[in-house]
Amino acid sequence: MKTQLIVIANAASARIFRRDTAKSPLVPVETLAHDASWLHARELESDRPGSQAADNSRSLNHFEPRSDARRKEHQRFAKEIAQRLEAGLKVGEYASLTLFASNPFMGELKAQLSEAVTQRLKATLNNDLCHVGIAELESRISGSWSAVL
Template sequence: MKDQWILVANASMARLFRRGSATEPLSPVATMTHRQSRLKGVELATDRPGREATDNSRGANSFEPRSDVRRKEHLRFAHEISVRLDKGLANGEFGSLLIFASNPFLGELRALLSEAVEKRVRLSLDNDLTALGLAEIEARLPGPWVEAT
């Protein structure tokens, strides 16, 4: 039986744990942080939106970016996490995966998971457990052991 990985994440922090069986306690695998996700949009973008005055009106037209700079950082971090999960799966480090992540970061992360990792996901809940200690996280895990198929 392969280990089970438990990912606890939000847009700025991800903690990865493993357990070998239902009775075995969680052990940390990795902690990833993304400081840029905590910054305000004005601290991330170095430029103001572009402006143009092409007609005879008094005001200028404003051009907003197509995507929010904070969302871009969230997606960048979700990609880093998905790459780490791909490496772990390629190395045979886990057979099943449980994901607990904040909403909407859970959706952004799930969209970037590879097909192989997605097949190993046994449970995903939009619940941010990153601020909890190891014992509290363990207490919130589902009761029965979910084996890899």
Template sequence: MADKLWILVGNASRMRLFSADERGDDWQLREEFRHDESRAHNGDLKEQRDNPNGGTLHGPNEETEPDARQELEHERFARELAGRLERGVDSHTFERLIIAAPPTFLGRLRKALSKRVLQRLVLDLDADYSNVPARELPNRVPVI
């Protein structure tokens, strides 16, 4: 049986996915996602990774693009989350979606979402609730 509502809350390095009933009650933690590279400093991200820069021959230039490596990690995490949400659509696991994340990461995540996922997005909040205890989230995230 499909959950009526999924709620994704967090930031560029940690997200939690909850499910809830039609009225937004009975929140249940479904999954937690961590992307430690998003928290790392650019100097710590110098090592070569598979496809480190999305297709160019050289990685980001540290002098001209000091935050580029971290931005790449944020984009990777956004794509990972978008893929998980897409699989939820494919399996008819949820009907509606709410996302709460800081503005910059929320924009990256929205950009990574497919049209099918965006059609289920009923609310996005510019808020970082990554450190809010799960029991308090239903009081902070309005359910439409």
């Protein structure tokens, strides 16, 4: 087995581990944090939420769709993780990739992955393990694998 990278993420933090063989222990590589994901939407925006007409005409106005500031922050963090994975792939850091991410964040993260990184994906599991310590992580990951296989 070639080196496998395991990413455990949610919208506020991500931990990256490496495993050199199927039986080798997880080795911490990097921890990423995105503090803005913890903020309330009103703290992220400079204006009150709402919409504004495109012009001052009296006819029917077209309004811009409402955008959620928290979702934008989640997308920014997903992009940061994806860029880190792309950089690791370019230097040959890993041969395969496994993602464990919270359910709403998994979609954001997968949307940001490049085609080259996506081809390295071995599995994606909607499971938020960010709060789990490394000692328990080994058994939880193994348990998740047995459910997939």
